Amino acid sequence: MRSEKGVVRACMTTKEKIFPKCRKDPESYRTVVPAGKTVTIRFKDVKPGDYAIALLHDENDNGKADRALGMMPKEGYGFSRDAPVRMAPPKFKDAVFELGSEPKQLTIKMRYFL
Template structure:
C-alpha cells in the first residue's frame, strides 16, 4: 500500500507538465474563403471566443482582420490560445464598413461562418459554428452566402 501512493504521486508529477503545456498552448487558424461573388470591396473576418456578439458584433470579437476581396481570400490568425471559437465573414462589396441589409433585414452582401451551417431564418448560431482549436494549425474552409442577387447596372 505504501508503494502505491508514491507511485501515484510520481505518475501525477510526470503528467503535470504536459497538462500545463496544453493549457498554455497556442495555435494558428487559417481561414480560406471561397465562392466570392466579386473582387469588389473588402472581406472582414472576425474570430469569436464566446457566443456574445456572434456573428455580427465585431467589436465583441476576440480578433479581427480584413483583406481585399478576390476570387479566394485567406486570413490567418496567429498565436491563438487553444479553446472554442467561431468565425464570421462579411464580404463588404461597397466598402462602407457594415453589412448592408434590405427589406426585412435580409443581407445584401455576402457572409459566411465556420462549419458552413445551413442558412435558415435569422443568423447562424455560435453553437452551429463553433470549433475547437487544439492543435498547432487548423484550416477552416468557409463558403460565402449571397441571399440577394446584385443589381444589374444595365437594367436600370
Template sequence: MRHGSRHIRSLTCLAAAAALTGAAPPAAPDPGTTDVTVTISNLRNVKGVIRACMTQNKKRFPKCRGDASAYAAVVPAKANAVLTFKNVKPGTYAIALLHDENDNGKADRALSMIPKEGFGFSRDAKVVMSPPKFSSAAFTVAEAPITQAIRMRYMF
C-alpha cells in the same frame, strides 16, 4: 561602445522603415498559441473587402462587437481569398465573414433585414432565417494550426 551605438542606429533605421511602409516587424509567435487560416470561396465578385471576426463569446457571435478578446481580420476580396488569425489561444471559437462589397464597414441590408452582401460562417454553418447559432459554427483550437473552409452565401 561603438558596437552598441551601431546596434541602436540599426534599430532606429528598422523602426523608421517600418513607419514609412506602414508595416510592423513580424511578431514572434506567442507560446501556446497557433494560427487559424480561413480559405474563402464562392465570392460573386472581387469588389471591396472581406471582413472577418472570430470569437469565443456566444453572446457576441456573429458580430463580435464589444468583445475585446475577439480576433478580427480584413483582406481584399479576390478569388480564392485567404486570411489568417495569428497567435490564437486554445479554446472554442466561431468565425463570421462579411463580403463588404462597397467597403463601408457595415453589412448593407434590403428591407432592413435581408443582407445585400455576402456572408459565411465557420464549419460552413447554414443560415435558416437568421445567422447560425454559435454551436453550429463552433470549432476547437488547440496547439496545431487549423484551416477552415468557408463558402460565401448571398441572399440575392
C-alpha cells in the same frame, strides 16, 4: 466570392452571446483583407479554445452588412462549419470548432442572398 470588389471582414470569437457580431468583443480576433476570387485569412497568435468565425464580403467597404428591405443581406456572408442561416444568423453552437495548439485550416463558403 461573386466579385473582387471591396473587402472581406473576418471575426473569430469564443463568446456565444455576441456571435456573429463579434466586433464588439475586445478579445476577438479580427482582420480585413481585399476581396478576390478566393481569399486566405490568417489569424495570428490565437490561444487554444472553442471558436466561431463570421465573414462578411463588404463589397462597398462601408464597414457594415448592408440589407435590402431592412432584413435581407445584400452582401455575402459565411460562417465556420458552414453553419446554416435560416430566418436569422446561425447560433454559435452550429459554427463552433475546437482550436488546439496546432494551426488549423478551414474552408468557409460565402453565400449571397441577393
